[in-house]
Amino acid sequence: MARQQLSWPTMARRLLGMTRPLVKTMGVAITAGSLGHLAAIAIPTLGAWALVAVVQGQGPSLGALAAGFIALGLLRALLHYIEQLANHDMAFRILAVIRDRVFKALRRQAPAGLDKHDSGTLVSVITNDIELLEVFYAHTISPVAIAVIVCTAMTLFFASFHWAYALLALAIYLLLAIAIPIITAKLGRDPGRQQRGDLSRLNNILLDSFRGIRECVQFGQQESRRSLLAGAGDRLARSVWQLQKTESFNRCLSLGLILLSYGAFWALAGYLYRAGLVDWGQVVIPAVAFMSAFGPVLALANLANNLLLTFASGERVLAVLDDLPETEEVSGDNIYEFDKLTMDNLSFSYDGQPVLKDWQLSLNANEIVGLTGPSGCGKSTALKLLMRFYDPSQGAVTLNGQDLRTVDSAALRRMESYMTQETHLFNDSLLENVRLANLDASDEMVYAACRKARIHDVIMAFPEGYATGAGRLGNRLSAGERQRIGLARAFLHEGAVALFDEPTANLDSLNEGMILKAIREEGAKRAVMIVSHRPSTLRIADRLIEVDTD
Ligand SMILES: Nc1ncnc2c1ncn2[C@@H]1O[C@H](COP(=O)(O)OP(=O)(O)OP(=O)(O)O)[C@@H](O)[C@H]1O
Known part of the structure; x- marks a missing residue:
């Protein structure tokens, strides 16, 4: 995420910009809120007026x-x-729009852009941070407008009794609505950021611990993990405490100021009365109104407390929205025929760290190419470049002679399938987990792909067969079985190019042999590239590319 630190006015302007389609609803909220507060102030003021009368x-x-x-x-x-x-109708509609924008931004950045983020931070942004923006939309925008309207109306009301009342009221309103929020913002901005950061760090450690629970148990790391979690929990508690202190200080300051202003108003009214400038009705009625009119402006003074967290969240949400994808989506013509995929003098770096240097590579229709080389030399990275998850720093990947940067993105994904080293199973039936490689595939086609990948019998052995939920299986599938589901997906995908990253790494020699036979058959109708360290796997290649790191 681009960790930009936005100023509050910039952030408020950007968040405010999203309310444009709902300006009418905001108008209703502001009108009703202003009139409602004036009605509330009118109740004790009417009492005072009746008493005087x-x-x-x-x-x-x-x-x-x-x-x-x-x-x-x-x-x-x-x-x-x-x-x-x-207010709430507007807020929740806008949150839905923001959620949609965040998911669109994540889709744009996926998969390469998301490698940069830890999942705990993303989960915090998608859930808590967006939720917290509700404070801005439901409890910030209209209260500001309402406070301005009500304070203006009350200042004019006081001026109708004596200008000195109006001046005093205006000074107190400005102190409460402007000076106190500025002080709170200055004091609390860093604790607000700290709290959001500490919360996502805690999320990260939790997710990390769940994922690595077996390693923790095996290597006796429970205690160190526990103290890591406790440390993160303590840090979060400390930043929450720091924030609470700022909030309490703000509340003390505003309530203290209000109480002082009561005294000041009565003293002013007493002075004006003794000087014969007002009668006693002009003392009681404005004094009662003055004491009843702090609701909107107090809400404004307290707003800074809420905004500390809200703007820290806003910063993180806007950072996701502003993050640029690694590759821009291209829309162009469909591609119907596959001829050749090449890398010409291609170099690539991850964040300035060179990985591939002057690579030359080609993959022709109906051939199987093996790609091998020392661990870390960039084989998987090369496949990601062929998929255009990243663009090269120098040189180009070309499809049928056309630079991949100008090839229609959806057409490219239809043309190429990519089996990674890890197969993720979604919380859905095994049937749908395989079918996601080709949503038009019939059940029979899924079974056929699973037979080729030597996973059909394993699935059929489950009481619910293909209807078995992958979520319920938990970790029951072995690494090899998961890998074979990944292979089944690759077989089901009907693209002209299949890229396999270590497709046999977790398989025994019997399964390896059967699967290689299936891949060999694929090679008759598709271009296949296999990355592997295993000579037995690379034997099916028509051509071998050995990466030399010297
Ligand atoms: N997203 C990333 N950000 C930064 N560096 C990365 C990223 N992915 C991979 N690398 C680094 O790039 C180098 C090449 O990685 P890559 O996975 O392409 O190697 P490989 O040849 O496929 O290795 P192996 O045979 O072990 O699978 C490694 O040093 C790796 O640490």
Whole structure:
């Protein structure tokens, strides 16, 4: 992930940009929220006004007053409901859009781009980080607008009694809504990032430990693993604690300021009264309104607390969206015939680390080419370049003479199948696990591919046969059996080119012989490249390429 550190305004602008299609819903939330807060402030203010009026002998009837309170209360409830509904409707719609964009970005980057990420971080981004953006969409945008509207309305209301009230209120609002969030943001930004980072580190260690549980047991590493987990848990607890301290400080600061402002308002009102600038009704009514009007601005002051985590998450989500794929998808014409795949003077580096240098290689229709060489010399990397998971740093891979960088990506995937050293089984039936190599294949075609890969009898021995769920089998399939499922997929794929990376590494000599015979038969209708260290496997090759690292 591009670990960019975005400024809060940049991030807010980018996250805000995603709300454009839902601007009407946001308008409803802001209108309902502003009116709802004004209705809430009007309840105690109406009480104060009635009190003053009664003392002056011209109060409203009790019935009218009660009706006013009830109407304002109901209005407040209804408007609050509408505000929350609109905000959450908008937030969850936007989260769906962001999730979709993140998955699209991951698809664009897969498979090569994803090698750079650890799966724990990606899982955190896809789940927790996106969820946390809800705070921004449901509890940040409209509260800011609502606070601006309500504070402006209240400042004007106070000015109608005396300009000094308005000035004091405005100063307090600005301190609460701007100064305190800025202080909190400064203090809490690093702890926020730290907390998100520590959480994904903990996820990584957990996933890693699950995957390596057998090695832990075999090599007696349970205790060291436990202390690694405990250490990550402690680090997370410390960063959460640090964040909590910032939040508590923020709350103390805002509540302290509000209490001080009560005193300041009463002192100002007392001064104005003694100076004969206001009557006592103009003391009580604005003072009660002042004390009741902090809801929206307090929400704004507390917002910085929530935004610390939300923006740390936003940074990670945007980093996934901004990550560039290793290779750009190309859309062009379909390719119907396969003639030749070549590497011309090709060099390739992983992040500046050279792996392949001046490679020359060709694979013709209906031939089997063996590729061998010392471990780490770049054989698997060469297959990935033939699949265009990566583009070369120098030179080119060409298909029928055309640079792979200009070949239609979907057509290329239809033309080439690639069996890797590890076969991943999805949590689906074995039938579907094989069929994913060719979704149009009938059940009979899947069985035939499995027979060729010498896995049919193994599958049929399970009580549910091909319907057996791969997830339920857990680790029951041996490495060789998994590998043969990978082979069955390669046989089922109808592309003109089949690339095999160590297809017989986990097989006994009997199975190896049978599978090589099947691959040999494939070679009659497809171009096959086999990467292997085994001379017995390479014997079926028409041509052998030996990589020389000197
Ligand atoms: N995604 C990657 N990022 C960085 N380096 C990588 C990556 N994949 C492989 N390498 C490095 O590139 C080199 C070539 O790896 P590759 O897997 O292509 O070798 P190989 O010849 O297939 O090895 P083996 O015979 O052991 O399978 C190795 O040094 C490996 O560590």
